[in-house]
Amino acid sequence: MIITLLILSVIIGVFLGKYFGGNEKFAKNLLILSAGFLIAVCVIEVFPEVYSSSDHNIGIWIIAGVLLQMILESLTKGFEHGHFHHHHEEKSILPIALMFGMFIHAFLEGIPLANINQVSSPYLLGIVFHNLPISFILGAFLLGQKNSTKTSWIIVSIFALASPLGMLFGDYFNPNLQNYFLALVGGIFLHISSVIIFESNKNHKMDWMKISLVIAGVGLALINHFFHGH
Incomplete structure (x- = not known):
C-alpha cells in the first residue's frame, strides 16, 4: 500500500504538470504549501525521533x-x-544529471520507510506531499512539450520507483543505522523546505498569500500529528 501511494503521488503530479504545467503560480503555491507541511514534519516528528x-x-x-x-x-x-526555466539552456546535460540527482534524493527518502507500516505516518505523508509539486514541475518541463521523448519518460519512471526501491533496500540495512538515515533525510527536508519558504520573498516584502500557505501546510501536519496521537 505504501509503495502504491508513493508511485501514485508521482504519477498524479506528473500528469497534472503535463496538462496544467503552464500555470506556474499553481506550482509555486503547491510547493509553498508542501514546504510548510514538510518543515512541520521535521520539527514535530523527524527531529524528536x-x-x-x-x-x-x-x-x-x-x-x-x-x-x-x-x-x-x-x-x-x-x-x-x-x-526549471533555465534548464532549457542546458538540454545537453539535463537528462543524466537530473536523473541521477532526483534518484539519489528520492532513494534516500525511501530508506527510513522500511520501519513504517502506517499509511498515515507523518513522514510518509511528508514524502507524498513533497512528491506532488516536484512531479508537477517534472511533468511540466519534460512532458509538457510536444517533443517529449522516451528519455523523459525514463526519468519520470526512475523518480517514481526511487523511493519504493529505497524502502525495499532499507530492509537490508542494519536497524541500528535507520536513525542515521532518518537524520540525513531530515537535513534534506529542512534545507528544501526552508529554501522554498524564504527564497522567493521580493525585496523582503510581506507576502500574505505565501504566509497563509505555509500556515496551512503546518496546520495540516499538526492535525495529522494530533489526530494520530503522536
Missing part, C-alpha cells in the same frame, strides 16, 4: 543531509523548489 538516539553526535547527520542536498541541487538545478 532522531534526537531520542543515544548517539549525541546524531546532529552531524542532519547537517550532512543539508550539505548533501546542496550538492544534489548542483545536479538537479533546483527542481526540488521550482527552478
